[in-house]
Amino acid sequence: MYVLEKAPAKINLSLDVLYKRPDDYHEVSMVMTTIDLADRIELRHLNSDQIIIDSESRFVPNDERNLAYRAAKLVKDTYGLSNGVKIFIEKQIPVAAGLAGGSSDAAATLRGLNRLWSLGLSIEELAALGAKIGSDVSFCVYNTTALAQGRGERITELPPPPSCWVVLAKPSIGVSTQTIYQNLQLDHAEHPNTKAMIEAIKENKYNRMCHNVGNILESVTISKYPLVKQIKEQMEQSGADAVLMSGSGPTVFSLVQKETRANRIYNSLRGFCDQVYMVRMLGYHSPLD
Template identity: 50%
Template sequence: MIKVEGNAKINLTLDILGKRPDGYHEVAMVMQSIGLSDTVEMEKTDGPIELTINVPWLKADEKNLAWRAAALIKEEYKLAGGVRMKLTKRIPVAAGLAGGSTDAAAVLRGMNELYALELSEERLCELGARLGSDIPFCLLGGTMLSTGRGEVLKRLPDLPATWVVLAKPRISVSTAWAYQNYDEQGAKDHPDNERIQQEIARGDRKAVAGLLCNVLESVTIKKYDVISQYKQMMMQQGAMASMMSGSGPTVFGLAESKETADRIATHMREHTDAYVYVIRTTGKVQ
């Protein structure tokens, strides 16, 4: 049996450049791994694919990305055997943190190891992109510029380890809904992806914090004002910056120190019903 960890992500930037002929959106975003992870325990079997999850209401069949990742490897490489998987989720579901993509990436890496397939990172990313646009990033992790529909990746220097506070409201946001509403209304402000890459390369966390920008934020905030409230609360408690991740609804704050992060988290726990986490940014997957 093997154990594979998969880290969540936040978006430091998220820009939408337009709609593509294939129906996807052309994006440009800086993605960052964080130290909040799901765990997949995997063992080879002679039977079918089996999946159990510690979240009873989550589908544990072909609708689940982790299950589909195992099925893709099994089919692609004509594996006679199966796999038994136990997924322990800590990353909130439908939160803008790529939880499902993280699990699929962990399973792809796990199947590669279990069956000694010796697939390259590039090949795993090709397979992952068939299942979801965020999966290639989740396979590689760290700090990356993501373009195309999200699957074209450029490695950036790791952001210096930074404390992050997450606050996930007790609502869920559909990614499809967020993008559809963006198509209808657009956004006034767009990220400066060139400049934020320069500041990441310089290792200037404060400058990076000042350049956070997510074009989907204005879309989601119009329907869920709680996101705006959480951002204000984090800033009032000393965050360097605060923003919604992905299509939401999770709000994150970047903190200069563990002490500041803990103060923000305590305030959020006392004054909201959000799920709150204090973690740090992480480097690329080893």
């Protein structure tokens, strides 16, 4: 018995931080969507009471550091299950990139175990479980386009954004999300127009969507990692319709309607970054190919 799940990467079309909460988390308002860059998760039922993580990638931990492991353990503990699972992760999303690769793996594990073990949980129940694992997991459970609020766990689904190409470049640097948030000065930050982004998506207005991309964390990351700014400038000079950093970075993405221009941006970055991708925007539930 086994099931397969696709775990797509996410990008932030808009990321705003409103204030720091009493619980030390930040209140956020983010418009996120999925792209056709995805890990593939295979879950196999085990009769023995254990969780096994397997992957060909050396960047994937096989213990509780892995969010997919935590997701499986949470399901077992919550519902008192003694059966086990072997989780194979075919890694395509770069790690520590601001693309929610680990969160998407955890979300795919929740969806997959719901099917594998016939739990009958609703998408809302799975998203509530996801919120206990990480801030982006609830969004990734929905696997669509959405406004995420609170810590990221309050999800309002949106229509898919206007279709386009997405070119991503992930530099070989590590960025600490905690450090970026600690250095964010909300009194002096430029807040993106989340409402305008939502309206652009609902009205399927590509140019308006491009005009309203924004990430309040971008200037903080750029101040510490100038390479992020260099990648942005390279994309802009190559003709991108919009350029933005995803999450706390360091991945930068560009939105492009024309495939020839997307190819030009992709090729211009190949000597600049080792990890460069050219994919389509998704924004809707994506079944396995």
